[in-house]
Amino acid sequence: MKIDILALDGVFDTGLAALMDTLSTANELAQAHTPDGRVFDVRLIGVRKRVRTAQGFTATVEAPEPGRTPDWVVVPAVNAKPPERLVQALGRRDVRDARERLRNWHESGVGIAAACLGTFILAEAGLLDGREATTTWSMAPLFRQWYPRVRLDDSRMVVASRGIVTAGAAMGHLDLALWLVRQASPELASQVARFLLIDTRSSQAQYIIPDHLAHSDPLIERFERWARTHLAAGFSLQGAAEALHVHPRTLQRRTEAILGKSPLAFFQDLRVEQAKHLVATGHDLEVIAEKVGYSDAATLRNLLRRKLGRGVRELRSELG
Structure with a gap:
């Protein structure tokens, strides 16, 4: 060749x-x-x-x-x-x-x-x-x-x-x-x-750092700051848009144009990032699920494996 x-x-x-x-x-x-x-x-x-x-x-x-x-x-x-x-x-x-x-x-x-x-x-x-x-x-x-x-x-x-x-x-x-x-x-x-x-x-x-991506656009940066303070709550596009004083369609279009994903998908990325940090610091999975807005540990466990390709035990071993 x-x-x-x-x-x-x-x-x-x-x-x-x-x-x-x-x-x-x-x-x-x-x-x-x-x-x-x-x-x-x-x-x-x-x-x-x-x-x-x-x-x-x-x-x-x-x-x-x-x-x-x-x-x-x-x-x-x-x-x-x-x-x-x-x-x-x-x-x-x-x-x-x-x-x-x-x-x-x-x-x-x-x-x-x-x-x-x-x-x-x-x-x-x-x-x-x-x-x-x-x-x-x-x-x-x-x-x-x-x-x-x-x-x-x-x-x-x-x-x-x-x-x-x-x-x-x-x-x-x-x-x-x-x-x-x-x-x-x-x-x-x-x-x-x-x-x-x-x-x-x-x-x-x-390997993606959501915080780094958010700083590429003023509206996305504001959305990221808002999202980090609302991880434990259920996501609402309307609520996020109202807090940022923009129309929901504006926030939707902007996140898709800049990040290539919906506001909800970016919100979930932040949840995963925070959960990964809490896993590394030894928190109980039930506590972590509550902190990042999931009703039970099983849902969070499945999300982490789907997003990161590794289970909780592997993450603790890798990050601990």
Whole structure:
């Protein structure tokens, strides 16, 4: 499988290394069983002769070869997390050139993949319009505002949609690399994960910090503050809207536009976050259920397992 990793100035060092090291390990493990069993032909390419990483290292990159048609082109993240820096990065000439090349590759049938903020480059190129995609959860509100035509689900770690694959935050580069290995050999992907101690994750949901997302919009921030003081009570959209002096439809539309979920779903996320904290501090489950507005411990137990993928006993062991 031919994989070209398209690196741009300011590339996230860990993301680039995670991609290259995972694919390199896959080749080493494959060759350990079969001397000529190299699975991946990996090249580091760019639209310039050299790139400077976010940590200041210089990497020499190859120009895309006219006669080479890769199976996949992968775009690691650029390290430009503040929105104003991301705007500057997306407007750079090398990024504009990369977008044009990505469109050409896609039109010729090459698979395109990106992780974390690399997904913004795909969205800028128009490659994600009308598709399901994911991105780094911390920038999801901004992504939704900039690219409303993308069907974003930031709870997922990896999303494949008709020849384009996107992955979530920062270490999602590992998940993306394993996804690529899995396309060649599920058994090899399992071996790589074991050798590199990679825990596969299907969801980003357990890592999302609702408070961080709320600060992306003044109304959502006010709603979050109100919600935290009403966790023990039953949720009422009308009551929340009246307290915030807005129409219920305004609150509904705003939370869906910014957070990609309803006010009730966000309210439940806050309940889960608080319950998780109380579990970690050793509170009895019946007491926790009462504090976060559930009538019995069984309902809360099922909710935690559904949302976090782990039971109460596992949470206590993990967080204690």
